[in-house]
Amino acid sequence: MRWIPFVILVYVLIVLQTTMGSALTFVWQGVGRIGPDLLAIMAVFVALRASTLLDTMIAGWILGLALGLTAVGGPGTATSLGPMSLTYAMAAGLIFKLREVVFSDRFLTQAALAFVFCLFAHMSWLLIQATLAWAWDGVGRMLIQALGLAVYTGLLMMVGFRLLRRIERWFIGAPMRRGRGARGALRMM
Amino acid sequence: MAKRDGIPLQWVLTVMLGLSILMSVAGQGVARPAREMFQYVMIAPTDIGMYLATTFRRAFGDEGGQGLSAEQAEAINLRQRLLKNEVAYLRGRLADSEQRVRDLTNFQEMFGPAKSVNCVLIPARVVAGESLPYGDSRTVGVGERQGARAGDRVTTRRLVTDRAKAMVKLNVLGANALVGYLGDTGAFTAKLILVTDRNFHTPAFVDRDLANARMIPGPTKEVPLTGKNNELIPCTAVGDGWSGMVVRGISADKRVQVGDWLVTSIPKTVFLNKVPIGTVVEVRDDPQQAGFQELIIAPDADLAALRRVYIVYPLWREGAVERR
Incomplete structure (x- = not known):
């Protein structure tokens, strides 16, 4: 991974998420606002293209931290900072492991992986935050919001993957190779 | 072992995950200053992004704040007239009203900053x-460098000129709406908790619209609602988490109807009272209390396209004299 360009790209994405992201949200009456998680698209892309699990999890951690720094709302009055980076790193690791058993070049597979990533990362985050703050009021509704967010992000993943593929060489030094190369990379762990 | 420039990545990841756990346990003690510092890094590019986003939402948004219908315009006119009457009433009660009337004859005083109000925008x-x-x-x-503090109320900023801003007591009440209050404040940035946030709650009044004729219980029999018996109904408004607010515990005898208003009720000040918050869009029975009702409120402000706001700086705050 080329970490400096990667961090710059994370910065650009978080700016987009906190500004233009609101333009992409809509209200689901009775549940709440539903919007995409642009950083999850990046995390899934890295998990599908990075050469090692460590790179993937560190990238996931950075993305999760950036998201945690800009997300105050959640269970309780204000959310803690650590859980999002933790769940993002774990979810990125999960997708990295899953990529060997799926055809990751397919649109639907990418969408499904983004869905699984968001579902795992956001639902875990909500449950951890609710436990830390011991505030369970409205958590059920937020879990449904997370489901909506996962579907939305999965749909955008199909476009996001193509866009990120064009600039992949800027932040992923040596993309993953299928077959023995990929296994060799895993052994580097 | 995987290494980058001599640093084992396993160690890096272990430290990162350990940090996550520590930050989780530390809670707001770490989160608040970290978020505040990150806001400084973000503020320049996001300012441009928010301009684009709010412009887009204003053009294509569907979450309130659209143009006024003829009925709404008439309702606002009526409200303006009521407010003007109220201002006149308050003037009569203020001990220094005569002095201020004399001051208003002076052109410079008239167009300078208002000294008769107890807040600055x-x-x-x-x-x-x-x-x-x-x-x-x-x-x-x-x-905080500009005077903002956690808990300060924030309104929309629909006024055009500084002259209008100075005449708080006349213009702000009718022209602007409450959008929320400040949460965590840093030196140069602050978090604005919107009225629709789950954590938002504020004391408020339900102001029944006289244009909607109704009967209310009197001492012996039902009587029509008029300007004399139209008392404000105290309540607490809570954000519903997606697009409005909820008010619970309103007695069914109050006969609140769709179209009535929710206005502010802030202690210690007259001029922050009765700033519009929203309009009643649904009245339903409170499932938890028989004989009481639950009101669903739509905010008056277009929160999706919110760009320019006023933070209400109360002059009764300690050390506020210097600012005036």
Whole structure:
């Protein structure tokens, strides 16, 4: 991974998420606002293209931290900072492991992986935050919001993957190779 | 072992995950200053982004704040007339009213900053939103250095001129609406908790619209609602988490109807009272209390396209004299 360009790209994405992201949200009456998680698209892309699990999890951690720094709302009055980076790193690791058993070049597979990533990362985050703050009021509704967010992000993943593929060489030094190369990379762990 | 420039990546990841756990346990003690510092890094580019986003939402948005219908315009006119009457009433009660009337004859005084009100409006811009949809807050580019403090109320900024701003007691009440209050404040930025956020709650009044004729219980029999018996109904408004507010515990005898207003009720000040918050869009029976009702309130402000706001700086705050 080329970490400096990667961090710059994370910065650009978080700016987009906190500004233009609101333009992409809509209200689901009775549940709440539903919007995409642009950083999850990046995390899934890295998990599908990075050469090692460590790179993937560190990238996931950075993305999760950036998201945690800009997300105050959640269970309780204000959310803690650590859980999002933790769940993002774990979810990125999960997708990295899953990529060997799926055809990751397919649109639907990418969408499904983004869905699984968001579902795992956001639902875990909500449950951890609710436990830390011991505030369970409205958590059920937020879990449904997370489901909506996962579907939305999965749909955008199909476009996001193509866009990120064009600039992949800027932040992923040596993309993953299928077959023995990929296994060799895993052994580097 | 995987290494980058001599640093084992396993160690890096272990430290990172350990940090996550520590930050989780530390809670707001770490989160608040970290978020505040990150806001400084974000503020310049997000300011531009928010301009584009709010312009887009204003053009294509569907969350309130659209143009006024003829009925709404008439309702606002009526409200303006009521407010003017109220201002006249308050003037009569104020001990220094005669002095202020004399001051108004002086041109310079008239167009200078208003000295008769007990708050100052700090203009601010919304520079960022929230990255996830679970909360409903914004970041504003004004912080403690400019006088903002946690808990300060924030209104829309629909006024055009400084002259209008100075005449708070006449213009702000009718022209602007409450959008929320400040949460965490840093030196140069602050978190604005919107009225629709789950954590938002404020004392308020339900103001029944006289244009909607209704009967209310009197001492012996039902009587029509008029200006004399139209008392404000105290309540607490809570954000519903997606697009409005909920008011619970309103007695069914109050006969609140769709179209009535929710206005502010802030202690210690006259001029912050009765700033519009929203309009009643649904009245339903409270499932938890027989004989009581639950009101669903739509905010008056277009929160999706919120860009320019006023932070209400109360002059009764300690040390506020210097600012005046």
